[in-house]
Amino acid sequence: MSSAESTSGRPRLSVVVPVHGVEAYLTTCLDSILAEPTDDVEVVAVDDASPDGCGAILDRYAAHEPRLRVVHLSANAGLGGARNAGLDRATGEYVWFVDGDDWLPPGALAAVRDRLAATRPDVLLIDHAEVFPGNRVVPRPSADALGGQPTPLRLADAPQLLRLAQSACTRIVRRGLLAETGLRFRGGWYEDVAYSHPLLMAADRIDVLERVCYHYRQQPQGRITVTRSDRHFEVFDQYAAVFAAVDAAAGRYDVFRPELFRLMVNHYLVIVGNDSRLPDTARRGFFRRAAEDCRRWLPPGGYPVPGGVAGLKHRLLQRDGYAAWAALRSVHRTLARVRRPGGPTTETAPLPQPVPLTGTETTALPTTPIH
CATH class of the missing domain: 3.90.550.10 (Spore Coat Polysaccharide Biosynthesis Protein SpsA; Chain A)
Structure with missing residues (x-):
């Protein structure tokens, strides 16, 4: 045995x-x-x-x-x-x-x-x-x-x-x-x-x-997802390690680049849009750093950009359009207050419906929060 x-x-x-x-x-x-x-x-x-x-x-x-x-x-x-x-x-x-x-x-x-x-x-x-x-x-x-x-x-x-x-x-x-x-x-x-x-x-x-x-x-306490800190910038090093692993695989993992890129952008948008994570003074710097990653790791053949508001956020991030993104976020928060008077206004960027690597529609997977 x-x-x-x-x-x-x-x-x-x-x-x-x-x-x-x-x-x-x-x-x-x-x-x-x-x-x-x-x-x-x-x-x-x-x-x-x-x-x-x-x-x-x-x-x-x-x-x-x-x-x-x-x-x-x-x-x-x-x-x-x-x-x-x-x-x-x-x-x-x-x-x-x-x-x-x-x-x-x-x-x-x-x-x-x-x-x-x-x-x-x-x-x-x-x-x-x-x-x-x-x-x-x-x-x-x-x-x-x-x-x-x-x-x-x-x-x-x-x-x-x-x-x-x-x-x-x-x-x-x-x-x-x-x-x-x-x-x-x-x-x-x-x-x-x-x-x-x-x-x-x-x-x-x-x-x-x-x-x-x-x-x-x-x-309610102790999770990094509800901790305001500059340490959320450490997520950039983690995705750098992911794409380093792809680069080191001599092409074997290239098929996964579009999906990994889309997941990365989703994750960055969740972090930058959430009141409970970044100090307000750090939000612009995080957005700029995320935009740099978008330029660095955009797959040569592109990736399946989601539709609707989620897709608009993707495009604004890739273009480092912080002012437009902040205005969109402000509108979203105002509408949230109207819908939920007196309730919390913390925004988590909505995840798009999953799209396969071919770009055609598919049955959506259950939404799992990105932590």
Whole structure:
């Protein structure tokens, strides 16, 4: 029996849990992973120099749970660095990254293990649900993402998979693929961008499990999506890494340039248009920097520009038309106040209906927020 397999014959799964400042939620996370007694799952929890009681909670669990190994970092490495530290100590054939404030719904772990054993993919994509305060659960299914195509498959067979959530937590990956490609998490915010897209492009076998196997906690505080900071400029480095991976592939990934470019523009528009992310004094500079990326990475053959207001925003960004964009944003915010008197006016740039690489219309995928 391979060291990467259990006595059940299933591939061994390493669940890497980065932990920082989540004392109130950590036991829920750990219990959801360890609830099922099985020898084919190990948990590598990384205490990322957490300032609260997370380290003590992990040590208490590890004292009674041999499947849990704890890594204590002496200095905060950030989410990407903590995941890398856990990956270094993982021994399973597959790795699943689960954030310390999220959790797995009942039956999810068994479903994932069964699917990995049945199809042995390079990457298994799973559905997730967002859980808001008050326990309001909003599923984010991948329905229609495959268009009826059988799996496992390669990304070239279903490039629309790039439009699913940019989250490492919804991708269970063969650890050998990470070793073969040298793919690691980069430092900085939006670290999932430079991990998730190159991962799918590198995979020869992608499978999709259309079942909610991950609960993503939407906290009112602590998320970068509701944090005003100049650190949102770090998203530019993440997309630079994505296109560097495309450039380094000697043409093999060129087919994905139009879709990656469209996703990048969508993401930049979400960030620049949201009151909760950028300080007002930084908005013009972010817009200008995003316009530079548009000029730098515009695919030689163009890309499918969305229609309507979304398409207008794309064109304004590419032309660095900040004044016109700001006027359009002001009109949008005014209309929002009229429709919702006294309500919030935070704008998230509307995502266009997905368009295939050929430019013809297709069935829209479910909208997944870009974080």
